[in-house]
Amino acid sequence: MSLEVREVMQAFEGRRVLDGVDLTVPAGSVVGLLGPNGAGKTTLMRIVFGVLEPDAGEVRWDGRTAGDADRRRWGYMPQERGLYREMRVHDHLVWIARLYGVDRKQAADYADDLLDRLGLADRSRDAIRDLSGGMAQRVQLAVAMVHRPELLVLDEPFAGLDPAAVEFLMAVIRDHVAGGGHLVFSSHQLDLVEDLCDTIALIDGGRVVLEGSLRELRSASERRALRVDVDVDPRWLDGQPVGDVATTASGSRVALEPGAEAATVLDAIRSHTDVSDFGVEAPSLSELFRAATGRAVEDAGA
Amino acid sequence: MTFRSTLLVIERELREAARRKGLWLLAIGMFLGSCAIVFLPDLLADDGPGEATVMVAGDDEVGVAAALGEVDDPVIEVTSGDDRTAVVDAVEQGDADLGVLLSGASSTLIVDDPDTGLVDLVAGVVAETSAADRLDGAGIDPAEVEAAFAAASPAIEPVDVERGDREAAAFIVMLVLYLLTVILTSQIASAVAVEKSNRVSEVLLAIVPPRALLFGKVIGIGCIGVVTLGLVAVPVIVDLARGATLPSGIGVSMLASAIWFVGGLALYLIVAGALGALVSRQEEVGALVVPLTMVLVAAYFATISFGDGPAGAVLSYIPFTSPMSVPYRIGVGAGSPVEYVVSALLLVVAVAVAARLGSVVFRRAVVRTGRRLSLRDVLGR
Ligand SMILES: Nc1ncnc2c1ncn2[C@@H]1O[C@H](COP(=O)(O)OP(=O)(O)O)[C@@H](O)[C@H]1O
Ligand SMILES: [Mg+2]
Numbered sequence: 047m048s049l050e051v052r053e054v055m056q057a058f059e060g061r062r063v064l065d066g067v068d069l070t071v072p073a074g075s076v077v078g079l080l081g082p083n084g085a086g087k088t089t090l091m092r093i094v095f096g097v098l099e100p101d102a103g104e105v106r107w108d109g110r111t112a113g114d115a116d117r118r119r120w121g122y123m124p125q126e127r128g129l130y131r132e133m134r135v136h137d138h139l140v141w142i143a144r145l146y147g148v149d150r151k152q153a154a155d156y157a158d159d160l161l162d163r164l165g166l167a168d169r170s171r172d173a174i175r176d177l178s179g180g181m182a183q184r185v186q187l188a189v190a191m192v193h194r195p196e197l198l199v200l201d202e203p204f205a206g207l208d209p210a211a212v213e214f215l216m217a218v219i220r221d222h223v224a225g226g227g228h229l230v231f232s233s234h235q236l237d238l239v240e241d242l243c244d245t246i247a248l249i250d251g252g253r254v255v256l257e258g259s260l261r262e263l264r265s266a267s268e269r270r271a272l273r274v275d276v277d278v279d280p281r282w283l284d285g286q287p288v289g290d291v292a293t294t295a296s297g298s299r300v301a302l303e304p305g306a307e308a309a310t311v312l313d314a315i316r317s318h319t320d321v322s323d324f325g326v327e328a329p330s331l332s333e334l335f336r337a338a339t340g341r342a343v344e345d346a347g348a
Numbered sequence: 349m350t351f352r353s354t355l356l357v358i359e360r361e362l363r364e365a366a367r368r369k370g371l372w373l374l375a376i377g378m379f380l381g382s383c384a385i386v387f388l389p390d391l392l393a394d395d396g397p398g399e400a401t402v403m404v405a406g407d408d409e410v411g412v413a414a415a416l417g418e419v420d421d422p423v424i425e426v427t428s429g430d431d432r433t434a435v436v437d438a439v440e441q442g443d444a445d446l447g448v449l450l451s452g453a454s455s456t457l458i459v460d461d462p463d464t465g466l467v468d469l470v471a472g473v474v475a476e477t478s479a480a481d482r483l484d485g486a487g488i489d490p491a492e493v494e495a496a497f498a499a500a501s502p503a504i505e506p507v508d509v510e511r512g513d514r515e516a517a518a519f520i521v522m523l524v525l526y527l528l529t530v531i532l533t534s535q536i537a538s539a540v541a542v543e544k545s546n547r548v549s550e551v552l553l554a555i556v557p558p559r560a561l562l563f564g565k566v567i568g569i570g571c572i573g574v575v576t577l578g579l580v581a582v583p584v585i586v587d588l589a590r591g592a593t594l595p596s597g598i599g600v601s602m603l604a605s606a607i608w609f610v611g612g613l614a615l616y617l618i619v620a621g622a623l624g625a626l627v628s629r630q631e632e633v634g635a636l637v638v639p640l641t642m643v644l645v646a647a648y649f650a651t652i653s654f655g656d657g658p659a660g661a662v663l664s665y666i667p668f669t670s671p672m673s674v675p676y677r678i679g680v681g682a683g684s685p686v687e688y689v690v691s692a693l694l695l696v697v698a699v700a701v702a703a704r705l706g707s708v709v710f711r712r713a714v715v716r717t718g719r720r721l722s723l724r725d726v727l728g729r
Pocket of ligand 2: 087088089201202
């Protein structure tokens with residue numbers, strides 16, 4: 047069983063936002079739908095859930111055009127979070143599960159179980175407005191999965207989360223996929239989700255510009271980067287076959303041009319300072335994005 | 349699925365409503381108001397007969413004082429005065445409500461205000477007593493004469509009282525309908541706006557068809573209105589069951605009100621719900637609903653000022669005003685059955701049209717956040 051998006055087109059007020067998007071989400075996989083702000087990720091998810099009717103194209107599930115009955119087996123956490131703030135946590139979850147077609151008793155069991163797993167069991171009788179921001183986030187996630195969906199779609203789930211919350215969310219996602227579920231999430235923070243997804247779809251300008259297994263995409267790329275644990279002054283590398291030099295707290299990352307010899311570049315750096323740790327690395331997600339679009343993700347934002 | 353979802357939306361609406369204090373206050377307030385209107389007049393009227401003081405002076409050979417003492421409504425306290433001056437003084441000072449001067453065959457009433465019921469009553473007693481005395485003297489049995497008079501006196505049938513009561517009843521019924529409709533109309537618009545600006549609708553739209561969301565809300569909030577109206581009707585029904593004599597208009601008027609209330613509420617709630625979906629922020633909802641409630645206010649005031657005239661008949665044919673004017677016109681008996689039937693049909697058609705248009709507006713508007721939309725934005729193209 048898999049989710050397939052075929053040739054989806056969507057324009058708003060004459061402006062093309064999605065321009066023939068194809069996407070496949072197989073069972074047991076985590077697909078990252080990545081791209082700068084305004085790329086059309088949210089629009090695509092809304093179309094997947096039938097919130098928006100696309101101008102053209104279709105959403106398929108299990109080889110057929112997806113209908114309401116299929117969509118009831120999916121769960122959605124929209125980018126714009128929203129809950130009935132005056133409702134109690136448990137009531138809210140049960141009500142949502144029943145909307146998905148789960149009967150009342152089962153819905154209550156699912157809600158109890160999920161609140162337990164999310165560490166919210168003792169707050170289940172509280173009104174949502176009385177919860178902290180982080181707890182409300184977890185309730186939002188619970189709303190998307192209380193009916194035990196096969197496909198879980200999370201729009202920008204990591205935005206605004208602290209590292210502990212990211213860890214927690216990742217564990218939930220892994221559980222879901224380990225149980226044979228499908229998962230799609232979106233993010234505009236490419237480097238943040240580097241280690242989280244096995245498959246990615248890079249979306250830009252309304253089209254999927256790069257899609258596939260992240261590992262394969264990386265190794266297939268000609269690009270490599272040299273990582274060293276020192277701050278590199280770009281002037282040390284004048285005349286070397288290198289691109290940008292990015293410096294962070296843990297050292298520098300020097301983009302190598304295709305075919306460049308990493309050892310030569312490393313020697314050039316070592317002639318200025320001692321290097322104790324280094325490595326040749328496949329491109330990062332943002333480097334892949336830049337290679338595919340010719341722009342940096344940060345510049346591409348709408 | 350739409351049906352099931354609609355039921356669930358209704359269920360949530362009612363359950364959450366039951367937990368809102370404001371709604372309970374409204375319902376209880378209306379119930380108490382209704383109790384007051386139905387039962388208070390009874391309680392006030394039942395405080396027993398009034399009392400009056402009458403001073404009698406002169407030779408009371410025929411027993412006027414004794415006859416006055418037998419009157420039981422009002423209970424008359426009879427005092428005796430020495431002479432004319434004493435009686436006039438007493439009436440002037442307010443020690444007595446009325447004075448009776450007797451001298452032989454003639455009698456005089458000393459009064460403050462000649463046009464009171466007490467004056468008529470005492471004059472009657474005095475006349476009757478002295479007449480009986482004279483008839484007796486002439487050898488005629490006063491009881492026979494009394495019987496003859498009683499048989500000859502016409503039955504009294506007031507004409508205007510009923511109409512006044514019916515009008516008052518119709519006013520009250522209308523006021524209740526008006527208040528409920530205005531309150532619930534604003535409530536649904538802001539509930540929809542909150543859901544949209546709160547982005548709950550984003551979650552829901554992935555699960556629930558938009559029309560289930562809209563109509564679930566309309567029916568849920570509509571039920572609150574009907575229940576409240578039911579509460580208002582309870583005292584009236586209890587009173588009727590006790591065999592009370594309600595103004596005869598109120599029963600029919602209430603039944604008609606129920607029909608037009610439900611239709612009118614449906615119409616207003618659907619329109620307000622769809623309008624609520626146009627806003628992008630909750631604060632904008634007031635500006636959108638005000639024109640709608642203005643129509644209702646205008647209908648209300650037009651009805652109470654000329655609802656029973658020909659202009660009122662016109663109001664009955666306009667679905668947005670008929671929920672106000674028809675219950676009133678039925679209450680005061682101003683319209684014809686044909687008018688009511690046509691009005692009801694037009695209202696039903698209007699509700700059907702509003703339901704279709706409203707669900708289109710709602711479906712298109714509720715997914716478009718970011719700025720306030722106009723009807724042209726959603727209906728155009
Ligand atoms: N309902 C709408 N009406 C008009 N424009 C919209 C609407 N929804 C999205 N857009 C536009 O479509 C583009 C893609 O938006 P979105 O799908 O939210 O991007 P992303 O989620 O990738 O950041 C943006 O330029 C946005 O302004
Ligand atoms: Mg987005």
